[in-house]
Amino acid sequence: MKHLVIIGLVIPEPASTAAGHRMMQLIELFREKNYRITFLTAANNMDFSEKIDVEKIEINSKSFDEKIKTLNPDIVLFDRYVTEEQLGWRISENCPDAIKILDTEDLHFLREARRKAFAEKREVNDQDFINEIFKREFASILRCDLSLIISEVEMNLLVQKFRINTEILFYIPFLSEEKQENKPSFADRQHFVSIGNFLHEPNWQTVIKLKTFWKSIRKLIPDAELHIYGAYATEKVFQLNNENDGFIVKGRAESAESVFRQYRVLLAPIPFGAGLKGKLWECMKFGLPSVTSSIGAEAMHKNLPWNGFIEDSDKNFINKAVELYQNEKVWNQANDHAEEILKQVFDKQLYVDQFWKKIADMKENLQNHRAENYLGIILQHHQLNSTKYMSRWIEEKNKK
The missing domain is CATH 3.40.50.2000 (Glycogen Phosphorylase B;)
Incomplete structure (x- = not known):
């Protein structure tokens, strides 16, 4: 059975957050293709989370290496850039043949740029985009085999302004299926x-x-x-x-x-x-x-x-x-x-077939796909020589 491992920043709360709803839609996509799904997280938000099989992990620990090697996933899905930053290098070392997918949820650097401009009561300018989050999020996108983009505006920003290769991006918004029936009328609603x-x-x-x-x-x-x-x-x-x-x-x-x-x-x-x-x-x-x-x-x-x-x-x-x-x-x-x-x-039908075709093409040509992503190769090298050793240092410090 094909195996998807999701590394979650938090456990999905679809009743509370759009990000939680988005994650459950992606999980359902993979369930429909009969993937075994393992959700790994260091988070503890269990009270209002979706009832899915969750396994707890430690971030700066060798225990993750053993766990991921045992799970041996075909695909690893990172929930936002932070999880890729923390654990992407461990996936590359222990499961080099696993496809790495980043679900951006939204572009955090764009939200931060707009927040700053709002706080300063002015319009956003191009310099606002190049913030600290931009450097981290952009690097995560480049290190992954594919990044899921929820907004066409954000897709255009990445491709047209920042010249990211469309081969490592896939636009997939919220997905609607069944039409809702028996919706209350104007007169039946108030407030x-x-x-x-x-x-x-x-x-x-x-x-x-x-x-x-x-x-x-x-x-x-x-x-x-x-x-x-x-x-x-x-x-x-x-x-x-x-x-x-x-x-x-x-x-x-x-x-x-x-x-x-x-x-x-x-x-x-x-x-x-x-x-x-x-x-x-x-x-x-x-x-x-x-x-x-x-x-x-x-x-x-x-x-x-x-x-x-x-x-x-x-x-x-x-x-x-x-x-x-x-x-x-x-x-x-x-x-x-x-x-x-x-x-x-x-x-949903506008996107699902294209999504699975993209996954199939990547599986067949993963090494070539990665070889074309020159900046990703460079950033992968530097991550293994910075984030990796910082994590190892924290790991040793925690032992004491």
Whole structure:
């Protein structure tokens, strides 16, 4: 049986994070091809994690070498660049014939560039991209045989600006399959909603922005409420709760689907970030139109009409939120747009055959594939002479 080993930064939490949902979709892809799957991680987030077979590992330890040699995988999938940084060299040494795949989740250096520009109240410039995360993430991409890119914008950035060879990249967004039936109608829904894991800084900044918008929206729709959901909400989040104003912090959602099925409009004025926004993708599946920012909708709809509105000015955002909430015709049109986006951008069948063809071609020509990746060879050499020996030093230090 073919064997996939996933090295996870955290255990997937698909109910809490888009990254968790993404990882479970990739796991399902490999399950459909009858791969044996082993998930290795040093993380401890078990309470809300997906029920998958997990084996604990130590990062700076020879025990990993013995474990990976015993597992002898055909493919190793790294969950974000950090895991490749920590353990990629050990895979190369102990399982040299295993295909190394990096799931970037999103480009962390891009998110950091935008965060910095947001904090400094200015536009992003090219110099912002060349941050410390860029150097590390870019090196991980080059060291791997293939990197999975979730956003077309990020794919174009890597190829056109940074000249990465397309042979080591594969674009694969969130994947939609079955069409959701029996979605509640306009009349069966009420209130606004926002949702997002609070370990992710853009989600906190989104809620801060909504707090500034809410009085204007409530003035125009006095009976409406805004319910804020998100895993890992801290005390500073709950301090925003004000039931008299209809601004209600709910905390972790037990079921994202049930949330998306009961509200009328999702509000997501996301100020910065990268990748794709899982909540906006799930909105489309469950019949919940949204008002978001350009960053929120980035790479999610090609040139198709959005399932709601995309607005970056505060005034327009507020007005469109009210319009979408009150106008049933506009609301129904938004849901029609969602169906078209799911079909043309996220349909699983658009990507799965190409993905497996890519994997098959790499298996047959792995040495040639690697030989063409000159920068990867150089970076692999330097990693074995830097990261490797740092890890060995920590390993020896821990023994004492």
